Amino acid sequence: MRTLWWVLGVVLVGGFGLGYGAEKSLHTERISGSAGDVLEDDPVGRLKVFIYELPSKYNKKILQKDPRCLNHMFAAEIFMHRFLLSSPVRTLNPEEADWFYTPIYTTCDLTPNGLPLPFKSPRMMRSAIQLIASNWPYWNRTEGADHFFVVPHDFGACFHYQEEKAIERGILPLLQRATLVQTFGQRNHVCLKDGSITIPPYAPPQKMQAHLIAQDTPRSIFVYFRGLFYDVNNDPEGGYYARGARAAVWENFKDNPLFDISTDHPTTYYEDMQRAIFCLCPLGWAPWSPRLVEAVVFGCIPVIIADDIVLPFADAIPWEEIGVYVAEADVPNLDTILTSIPIDVILRKQRLLANPSMKQAMLFPQPAQSGDAFHQILNGLARKLPHDNSVFLKPGEKILNWTAGPVGDLKPW
Numbered sequence: 249m250r251t252l253w254w255v256l257g258v259v260l261v262g263g264f265g266l267g268y269g270a271e272k273s274l275h276t277e278r279i280s281g282s283a284g285d286v287l288e289d290d291p292v293g294r295l296k297v298f299i300y301e302l303p304s305k306y307n308k309k310i311l312q313k314d315p316r317c318l319n320h321m322f323a324a325e326i327f328m329h330r331f332l333l334s335s336p337v338r339t340l341n342p343e344e345a346d347w348f349y350t351p352i353y354t355t356c357d358l359t360p361n362g363l364p365l366p367f368k369s370p371r372m373m374r375s376a377i378q379l380i381a382s383n384w385p386y387w388n389r390t391e392g393a394d395h396f397f398v399v400p401h402d403f404g405a406c407f408h409y410q411e412e413k414a415i416e417r418g419i420l421p422l423l424q425r426a427t428l429v430q431t432f433g434q435r436n437h438v439c440l441k442d443g444s445i446t447i448p449p450y451a452p453p454q455k456m457q458a459h460l461i462a463q464d465t466p467r468s469i470f471v472y473f474r475g476l477f478y479d480v481n482n483d484p485e486g487g488y489y490a491r492g493a494r495a496a497v498w499e500n501f502k503d504n505p506l507f508d509i510s511t512d513h514p515t516t517y518y519e520d521m522q523r524a525i526f527c528l529c530p531l532g533w534a535p536w537s538p539r540l541v542e543a544v545v546f547g548c549i550p551v552i553i554a555d556d557i558v559l560p561f562a563d564a565i566p567w568e569e570i571g572v573y574v575a576e577a578d579v580p581n582l583d584t585i586l587t588s589i590p591i592d593v594i595l596r597k598q599r600l601l602a603n604p605s606m607k608q609a610m611l612f613p614q615p616a617q618s619g620d621a622f623h624q625i626l627n628g629l630a631r632k633l634p635h636d637n638s639v640f641l642k643p644g645e646k647i648l649n650w651t652a653g654p655v656g657d658l659k660p661w
């Protein structure tokens with residue numbers, strides 16, 4: 249209770265703001281061996297990537313049909329392609345490549361409202377794999393084990409937006425041996441296989457940059473969140489959406505003065521996050537969230553409410569030290585949990601968040617910058633090298649079953 253009053257006092261008296269002291273008087277803090285060190289690795293010279301040349305119907309033409317694909321949260325599949333084309337890790341000689349990349353935009357199929365639908369993705373992906381497997385010898389050499397694919401949709405390469413259906417489908421069988429680069433990350437889930445690289449969702453860096461406010465602005469909001477609590481369109485009965493976690497936040501704290509939460513998305517949204525100490529990052533339909541990227545970029549301590557989530561670049565970013573994990577079942581105690589965090593712990597998290605390499609790793613800027621999310625993906629791929637000899641199949645050996653999976657997926661694309 250004493251701590252509670254202390255924080256309340258600090259927040260309500262105003263003007264002080266925890267961020268103030270942290271950012272002004274102290275430098276950023278690093279954790280040796282993780283933040284900083286690994287995030288600042290330079291992938292150049294540590295791997296070579298060969299980009300397959302595909303007909304433009306797999307990428308550019310799809311984007312031409314709907315340029316909105318450049319702005320939605322799965323746009324990383326497009327920007328990663330552009331990045332690789334001019335990256336020094338690119339090789340034009342497939343014989344010397346460590347990794348093979350297939351530029352295919354499987355999430356760029358939007359409804360009139362701009363929601364990406366993955367219904368065509370499995371056929372499109374199969375078609376692309378068939379093409380590279382028949383035109384080049386490299387796929388058959390490993391059946392994809394030295395190939396990576398960017399599959400940023402809700403449940404990655406399970407290619408369905410409903411979790412039940414995604415689980416039923418499972419990862420597209422042809423991608424069984426490939427390395428998947430995806431936003432979806434949840435432990436013990438059929439749509440996340442070992443060795444995948446979990447990446448942040450795409451959040452527009454220029455737009456965020458444009459809303460930066462003075463670093464010494466006091467953090468006078470204790471807890472901040474904007475977003476859905478109930479999804480009445482897709483879950484009219486309630487209870488499925490966010491496994492009820494967002495609903496519990498609303499029911500318990502809508503009238504609590506420490507909580508600045510609402511479904512309204514104000515024009516000062518980005519500025520508000522820079523005035524907040526804690527930013528809620530509850531799961532939505534799938535456990536990804538641009539909220540997390542925004543919190544890190546704006547130095548707001550992310551409160552992660554998503555049991556078993558696998559956060560982006562978790563092998564390089566010390567999420568436990570930067571953020572606060574709250575179990576979904578503990579949401580009713582969120583106020584006590586957050587107000588009992590000792591002030592020095594809060595200040596340390598803020599100093600870690602102020603480390604520019606942390607923010608950089610969450611973003612896909614154009615042009616790319618060292619340490620950004622593109623580079624973290626390459627670092628993740630480089631750390632998997634050299635490939636074990638066992639990935640190369642013996643002459644005549646076959647592992648993949650080209651006709652496995654739902655019959656509908658076998659139709660030509």
Ligand SMILES: *[C@@H]1O[C@H](CO)[C@@H](O)[C@H](O)[C@H]1NC(C)=O
Nearest residue numbers: 381382383384385386387388
């Ligand atoms: C690779 O294997 C597939 C399936 O067995 C076959 O259709 C294709 O011709 C092979 N590709 C090459 C380049 O030999």
Ligand SMILES: *[C@@H]1O[C@H](CO)[C@@H](O)[C@H](O)[C@H]1NC(C)=O
Nearest residue numbers: 648649650651652653654655
């Ligand atoms: C490949 O998958 C199909 C469809 O599930 C199945 O009928 C067939 O027996 C499988 N082939 C092999 C060799 O396992």
